[in-house]
Amino acid sequence: MQTATHPSNEVSYLDYKGKYKGIFGWIFSTDHKRIGLLYMYSMLVMFVVGVGLGLAMKLELIAPGKTIMDPGTYNAVFTVHGVIMIFMIVIPGLPAVFGNFFLPIMIGAKDVSFPKLNLLSWYFYVAGALLVISSVLFGNGTPDTGWTFYAPYSFKSGTNLLPAIFGAFVLGFSSILTGLNFIVTIHRMRAPGMTWFKMPLFPWSLYGTAWIQLLATPVVGITLVLVALERIFNIGVFDPALGGDPILYQHLFWIYSHPAVYVMILPAMGAISEIIPTFSQKHIFGYRAIIASTLAIAFVGYFVWGHHMFTSGMSGTAQYTFSILTFIVAIPSAIKVFNWISTMHKGSINPEAPFLWAVSFIFVFMIGGFSGLVLGALAANVHVHDTAFVVAHFHFIVFGGVGFAFFGAIHYWFPKMFGRMYDKVWAKVGWAFFTVGFLTLYSPMFYLGMMGMPRRYYDYLPEFHAANILSSLGSWVMTFGLLIVVINLFRSAKNGPIAEMNPWNSKTLEWTVPSPPPLENFDEIPVYGEKDGPYEY
Amino acid sequence: MEHVAQHSDPHYDQEASKMGMWLFIFTELLLFGGLFIVYAIYRFMNPEAFQMAGKELNITIGAINTIILLVSSMTIAMSTSSLQKKNKGLTVLLLEITIILAVIFLINKYFEWGVKFDHGIWPGSEHLLNDLGKGEILFFGLYFVMTGLHALHIVVGLVIIVVALNKIQKGTVNADRPSLLENAGLYWHLVDLIWIFLFPLFYLIH
Numbered sequence: 001m002q003t004a005t006h007p008s009n010e011v012s013y014l015d016y017k018g019k020y021k022g023i024f025g026w027i028f029s030t031d032h033k034r035i036g037l038l039y040m041y042s043m044l045v046m047f048v049v050g051v052g053l054g055l056a057m058k059l060e061l062i063a064p065g066k067t068i069m070d071p072g073t074y075n076a077v078f079t080v081h082g083v084i085m086i087f088m089i090v091i092p093g094l095p096a097v098f099g100n101f102f103l104p105i106m107i108g109a110k111d112v113s114f115p116k117l118n119l120l121s122w123y124f125y126v127a128g129a130l131l132v133i134s135s136v137l138f139g140n141g142t143p144d145t146g147w148t149f150y151a152p153y154s155f156k157s158g159t160n161l162l163p164a165i166f167g168a169f170v171l172g173f174s175s176i177l178t179g180l181n182f183i184v185t186i187h188r189m190r191a192p193g194m195t196w197f198k199m200p201l202f203p204w205s206l207y208g209t210a211w212i213q214l215l216a217t218p219v220v221g222i223t224l225v226l227v228a229l230e231r232i233f234n235i236g237v238f239d240p241a242l243g244g245d246p247i248l249y250q251h252l253f254w255i256y257s258h259p260a261v262y263v264m265i266l267p268a269m270g271a272i273s274e275i276i277p278t279f280s281q282k283h284i285f286g287y288r289a290i291i292a293s294t295l296a297i298a299f300v301g302y303f304v305w306g307h308h309m310f311t312s313g314m315s316g317t318a319q320y321t322f323s324i325l326t327f328i329v330a331i332p333s334a335i336k337v338f339n340w341i342s343t344m345h346k347g348s349i350n351p352e353a354p355f356l357w358a359v360s361f362i363f364v365f366m367i368g369g370f371s372g373l374v375l376g377a378l379a380a381n382v383h384v385h386d387t388a389f390v391v392a393h394f395h396f397i398v399f400g401g402v403g404f405a406f407f408g409a410i411h412y413w414f415p416k417m418f419g420r421m422y423d424k425v426w427a428k429v430g431w432a433f434f435t436v437g438f439l440t441l442y443s444p445m446f447y448l449g450m451m452g453m454p455r456r457y458y459d460y461l462p463e464f465h466a467a468n469i470l471s472s473l474g475s476w477v478m479t480f481g482l483l484i485v486v487i488n489l490f491r492s493a494k495n496g497p498i499a500e501m502n503p504w505n506s507k508t509l510e511w512t513v514p515s516p517p518p519l520e521n522f523d524e525i526p527v528y529g530e531k532d533g534p535y536e537y
Numbered sequence: 538m539e540h541v542a543q544h545s546d547p548h549y550d551q552e553a554s555k556m557g558m559w560l561f562i563f564t565e566l567l568l569f570g571g572l573f574i575v576y577a578i579y580r581f582m583n584p585e586a587f588q589m590a591g592k593e594l595n596i597t598i599g600a601i602n603t604i605i606l607l608v609s610s611m612t613i614a615m616s617t618s619s620l621q622k623k624n625k626g627l628t629v630l631l632l633e634i635t636i637i638l639a640v641i642f643l644i645n646k647y648f649e650w651g652v653k654f655d656h657g658i659w660p661g662s663e664h665l666l667n668d669l670g671k672g673e674i675l676f677f678g679l680y681f682v683m684t685g686l687h688a689l690h691i692v693v694g695l696v697i698i699v700v701a702l703n704k705i706q707k708g709t710v711n712a713d714r715p716s717l718l719e720n721a722g723l724y725w726h727l728v729d730l731i732w733i734f735l736f737p738l739f740y741l742i743h
């Protein structure tokens with residue numbers, strides 16, 4: 001055990017009193033841990049709104065015809081739901097919360113390279129979120145284009161789109177700055193002796209992610225700017241009436257937005273790669289293969305965007321190419337699944353809540369991945385494109401992937417972040433309801449899509465009724481599980497039993513500092529020796 | 538406690554700030570890269586219209602602005618090395634020249650756009666939409682967007698240079714802590730570089 005020597009390290013980051021008091025001690029704090037929590041709380045607020053909108057849609061779809069809202073409202077609801085969930089929840093997702101909180105500690109640093117820039121990223125996040133919200137509250141009509149802002153409707157629609165588009169741009173800027181900060185931090189601030197191949201896998205995944213954030217986000221940024229200018233000035237670039245090409249918009253949008261799905265999933269995979277070895281008490285299987293597949297995903301992910309546009313009008317050659325590349329990009333993901341399973345093999349499994357979330361992550365992620373192959377196959381895609389099948393696919397991957405990994409990560413790191421342990425029984429109960437509800441909610445959508453139910457409609461044919469009832473029921477069960485999880489965590493953060501420094505017997509550096517960590521994390525920067533490594537059990 | 542005494546400011550890492558700037562430059566390149574792709578595609582689709590419309594632009598002003606930017610890139614580079622040589626007076630002078638050149642660039646731009654406006658050409662103008670073809674609409678649409686975005690970058694660069702100048706005068710940016718000036722220089726070279734591509738694409742290819 002270390003004894004605190006630095007004056008600033010005598011109390012935890014939660015109790016530390018700096019220049020500013022009260023709430024200002026948080027919103028002016030450049031401490032990476034506080035910033036991580038700022039992100040977490042602001043994301044929670046937006047998540048509640050997003051879930052509420054999701055539930056509203058499911059209630060609307062519980063019966064054919066109008067149930068609680070008219071078609072225009074439904075369009076607005078799925079648009080705002082999508083914009084919130086994608087740009088404010090899953091893209092910042094694990095990097096903004098756990099990346100900020102744990103990246104420096106896991107690599108043995110006192111903070112990120114640019115702490116002020118880090119805080120600025122959060123300000124941008126809040127500004128972007130407020131802009132999007134303002135598009136709902138003011139102006140004539142809530143945006144109704146879908147989160148994809150497809151041309152030409154995005155500059156023909158009379159609704160209040162400009163703030164939403166600008167908000168998405170600002171959120172992108174926040175994401176770029178976080179990525180930039182992480183890359184420099186990982187290059188410059190690893191503890192002495194921690195070579196690249198001794199670095200834990202979560203920082204590795206953040207590294208791959210950061211490059212995507214940095215290199216893909218500006219493309220969608222400029223594309224959104226062009227749409228905005230099209231709305232204000234009629235510049236013509238995406239307007240067929242003025243010579244522009246709306247399909248070009250789709251290309252530019254997906255050149256970012258496909259890599260963006262890896263911004264969402266890579267850190268999730270990174271967190272899973274920490275949880276599985278800890279709860280198997282075993283060295284991770286295929287450490288280098290996981291790193292290689294992370295980088296392969298980050299790279300190949302740039303070349304598959306066309307699979308969102310198979311029915312938009314593309315040459316046959318382009319279609320075949322994008323289809324084959326899409327199959328190829330599935331391979332590195334499969335490698336990771338193989339590695340996680342092999343890590344568990346003959347390990348001493350400790351089925352705590354984080355492990356349950358991790359295993360169910362693998363399950364839903366695989367279903368999502370396989371349905372992705374269905375969508376990547378040309379003939380099948382034409383059949384199910386723009387149906388409920390796609391909605392099921394991306395919820396399994398995005399919500400299943402990022403959501404389950406996020407909950408796994410919070411249950412894993414919670415004792416470190418708050419110094420207290422949650423109620424383990426309630427954690428498992430919440431997990432069970434959530435998982436059952438999740439599967440009931442989204443599995444029927446695969447069936448519905450294959451039977452031909454289109455997405456983004458408030459209505460459907462009577463023959464789709466039964467499966468829709470089941471799905472809506474699932475949404476309630478899942479939300480119930482979600483409530484249990486969140487309430488359990490909130491109560492335990494205040495009143496839970498004091499947690500040990502390393503309750504799961506993990507080997508990574510964040511478990512060597514006190515819980516909750518002091519302001520500067522370490523009194524002495526740790527040194528990695530020849531034999532040290534993140535997974536030496 | 539010992540190592541606290543050794544480094545007066547443990548958070549200052551010159552390599553890190555340079556690296557951060559380079560990464561930011563990558564994002565800027567991709568931002569403009571998106572626009573260059575759009576340009577390339579529409580030029581490919583409307584070769585004649587782009588050629589005709591390009592003749593409307595004033596090569597002389599464009600060339601003068603190119604020279605201005607090149608010279609300003611040189612002066613800011615020289616200011617960096619004179620800061621290293623601890624010649625504060627010269628550094629300040631060179632930065633002031635850079636600022637003046639940047640302002641002249643913007644003034645030229647202002648007159649250039651003004652002439653277009655006098656001819657009734659601006660994004661969405663009636664003359665453009667009614668009398669000119671689709672290729673011309675796209676050309677001028679892109680012209681205003683790309684040179685406009687570039688001008689915006691000039692303004693941002695100007696602000697950074699002014700801040701750097703201020704801090705050099707105060708002494709907080711100096712030979713031991715030159716990062717801000719170096720980064721301002723890098724950014725300014727980027728702005729210059731982008732113009733080096735914009736100039737031939739819009740003014741020269743006929």
Ligand code: HEM
Nearest residue numbers: 051054055057082085090146147391398399455456457475
């Ligand atoms: C209680 C939770 C949720 C429910 C009940 C839910 C339900 C739905 C429904 C019914 C749709 C509309 C389908 C259509 O008619 O086209 C939808 C769309 C969507 N959802 Fe969710 N969802 C939930 C959580 C999430 C999460 C966590 C994410 C992101 C990670 C997400 C991302 C999206 C996206 C991107 C769309 C597409 C929006 C669009 O078409 O523009 N959802 N969701």
Ligand SMILES: [Cu+2]
Nearest residue numbers: 258305307308
């Ligand atoms: Cu994709």
